[in-house]
Amino acid sequence: DARVTQTPRHKVTEMGQEVTMRCQPILGHNTVFWYRQTMMQGLELLAYFRNRAPLDDSGMPKDRFSAEMPDATLATLKIQPSEPRDSAVYFCASGLNSGAKNIQYFGAGTRLSVL
Amino acid sequence: KQEVTQIPAALSVPEGENLVLNCSFTDSAIYNLQWFRQDPGKGLTSLLLIQSSQREQTSGRLNASLDKSSGRSTLYIAASQPGDSATYLCAVTNQAGTALIFGKGTTLSVSS
Secondary structure (H helix, E strand, C coil), X not given: CCCCEEECCEEEECCCCCEEEEEECCCCCCEEEEEEEECCCEEEEEEEEECCEEEECCCCCCCCXXXXXXXXXXXXXXXXXXXXXXXXXXXXXXXXXXXXXXXXXXXXXXXXXXC | CCCEXXXXXXXXXXXXXXXXXXXXXXXXXXXXXXXXXXXXXXXXXXXXXXXXXXXXXXXXXXXXXXXXXCCEEEEEECCCCHHHCEEEEEEEECCCCCCCEECCCEEEEEEC
């Protein structure tokens, strides 16, 4: 059963520390998305890639966040330095940019708490 | 800028009731619309996807309709069950393969 895998599932860290979240998209999917979910803002796009190239990172605070796809099987989201306001659930999703279906499949998320 | 609104924010119903969840969007030029389910502490599960050229999609007890011109979609759940308790999210894309724009969801509680 193909699925998007995110690690870690939970992360507790102190303010100022670096945080790295990883995502393994579904094999064969060419588009990867990073979303953040908070109680106040709901789900919002941070960045997304197609064929490993970044297409839109306008939702990401550039001074502390960075997103990369070192290869087709791994996407990373880094926060350095982390701040308490970064506490949220971070979701990765993958999909195919083809035709009408265009369904995005979501991972279980990384729940980040910055103390 | 596309905005998605879901009403109500929360809904409590007794088991067996039919119910409707509402979703509205400000820009009618959407590519498609998806309804998701999210259980507490879990990821999102896609329930139904309606392409912009379609009017409705059905899956089991779920039926989603789309009225693009008025910027509205509804999710109809028939004969609700306690297992339907979850948060339901509506999301649109403006172009193929682009990011989803989400509403804040409706949290449904079905009591037995």
